[in-house]
Amino acid sequence: MPNPPQTVDLLILGAGWTSTFLIPLCKSRNIPYAATSRPGSPKPDTILFEYDPTSDDPNPYNVLPHAKTVVITFPIKVKGGSGRLVKLYEQTHASETRTGFIQLGSTGIWDGGPTLDGKPQSKWFDRHSPFNTSNDRAAAETKLLDLSPESHTTVLNLSGLWGGQRALKHWVGKVAPTKEVLKNKGSIHMIHGEDVSRAILAVHGNFEPAIGQRWILTDQRVYDWWDLASAWGETESKEKSQSEESGSNGDEGRGPQARWVRELMVETGVRALPRSPEQMVGRALDSREFWDTFKVEPVRARLE
Structure with missing residues (x-):
């Protein structure tokens, strides 16, 4: 970005996947924004900014504009890293209006998903439920929240x-390569990039109830891996191209997952899909409090 703005409403630290939805939404709502990318992998129309979680040097922050809200899209795992980022930004951007900081995290801290180790529990969790505090990412997020209310x-x-x-439908073959693996697959929660962006702007527009708070974001649904595997099969995109070329219905190209699910339903006494959250292996996440607090609702659900 040749001439970065001096002041914006929203500053996106890390122009990654989320920004591909957040930036167009800002444009459509006429919200002034700026985004950063690293010097080693620069992206068009971004400010070059290298975040070092171990450094107390304020100079790199001088290139950043003043912002009402800063969105941190990358994970912070270094002890003290969250506090350094907030304090160095505030130190170099003194203003009568406090900047709000939104850290994007993962719901994996509540189960044995990709963010932490352990076995999922078949129970409901909400944003107040205990989580794995020993996880580096979760610990850094807690330190960030501890900065409130002095910092928002x-x-x-x-x-x-x-x-x-x-596209989740293209993950079936990797997630369920065998019947035994599929047998142990239970719940999954999703949220579309557009709804992530709408949630960010909802907080940006009404930061007060968010100060010092941790939220869960899902599309308010609990999906069943058996249901998805049965409906989609292993290679949806390949199935489509094969059926178009052959003129067939494409059943031969869908993989064995639907058959495995049928067999598992008989073996385990499941009478219909999707299974209820209580029947599935793994957690069920309750995200109602976020959507109700900020008076918005997800618009991209059901994995359509």
């Missing part, structure tokens, strides 16, 4: 992300 900070823990190039 909040954390949005996101469930599985989809949209754009991320």
Whole structure:
């Protein structure tokens, strides 16, 4: 970005996948924004900014504009890193109006998902439920929240992300390569990039109830891996191309997952899909409090 703005409403630290939805939404709502990318992998129309979680040098922050809200899209795992980022930004951007800081996190801290180790529990969790405090990412987020109310900070823990190039239907073959693996697959929670962006702007527009708070973001649904595997099969995109070329219905190209699910339903006494959250292996996440607090609702649900 040749001439970065001096002041914006929203500053996106890390122009990654989320920004592909957040930036167009800012444009459509006429919200002034700026985004950063690293010097080693620069992106068009971004400010080059290298975040070092161990450094107390304020100079790199001087290139950043004043912002009402700063969105931190990358994970912070270094002890003290969250506090350094907030304090160095505030030190170099003194203003009568406090900046709000939104850290994007993961709902994996509540189960044995990709963010932390352990076995999922078959129970309901909400944003007040205990989580794995020994996880580096979760610990850094807690330190960020501890800066409130002196600094205005909040954390949005996101469930599985989809949209754009991320299509869940293409994951079935990797997630369930065998019947035994599929047998142990239970719940999954998702949220579309557009709804992540709408949630960020909802907090940006009404930061007060978010200060010092951690939130869960899902599309308010609990999906069943058996249901998805049965409906989609292993290779949806390949199935489509094969059926178009052959003129067939494409059943031969869908993989064995639907058959495995049928067999598992008989073996385990499941009478219909999707299974209830109580029947599935793994957690069920309750994200109602976020959507009700900020008076918005997800618009991209059901993995359509």
